[in-house]
Amino acid sequence: MTIAIDFDGTLVEHKYPEIGREIPFAFDTLKRLQADGHKLILWSVREGRLLDEAVAYCRARGVEFYAINRDYPEEEKGANRHYSRKLKADLFIDDRNLGGLPDWGTIYEMVKYKLSYETLVDRYEAEEPAPKKGKGLLGRLFK
Known part of the structure; x- marks a missing residue:
């Protein structure tokens, strides 16, 4: 796949125009x-x-x-009548995604196994036992 990855807020903390701290596991995942x-x-x-x-x-x-910031390395604005900043990528990883940016382990799992975010969330929820009815938040937190 061709994957487009944002920088600020995705690979590093959002401190534009400065470069923020590296987001854990971002570069290992890339x-x-x-x-x-x-x-x-x-x-x-x-x-x-x-x-x-x-x-x-x-x-x-x-x-x-x-x-x-282009589809292929040698693409140039002036030499291509059809040049567009809109990339032809299969997947975009960006902190401005609807629902935010999952952690990089989750991102890797989604790409590797071609999982939707919904499928991944359903899988995680199935692994966790449901809280017992009748217990409040504190009762569930301090079992």
């Missing part, structure tokens, strides 16, 4: 996705120097992207 054969595109609002800083940050953590 490396596993690459090892599984997926093409990764960095998809960010950043441009110019700020984008260069983000790319360098990722590179320092061992992640090289297939392309950056």
Whole structure:
């Protein structure tokens, strides 16, 4: 798959225009996705120097992207009449997703096993015993 990944708020904490702290397991997960054969595109609002800083940050953590803010590495605005910032990706990973950003372990599991978020939540809920009726929140927390 071709996967487009946002930077601010997704790979690092949202501190734009600064670079926030790395979100736990983000870069480990990206490396596993690459090892599984997926093409990764960095998809960010950043441009110019700020984008260069983000790319360098990722590179320092061992992640090289297939392309950056484009569909393929050699795509150029001026040379392509049909150039669009809208990417042709199979999947987008972004903190602005409806429902927010799952943790990176969950993201990897969803991609690896082609699971929807709903399927994953249903699976987790089936593993947890339902709270006993009649107990309040504190009673459930302090069994």
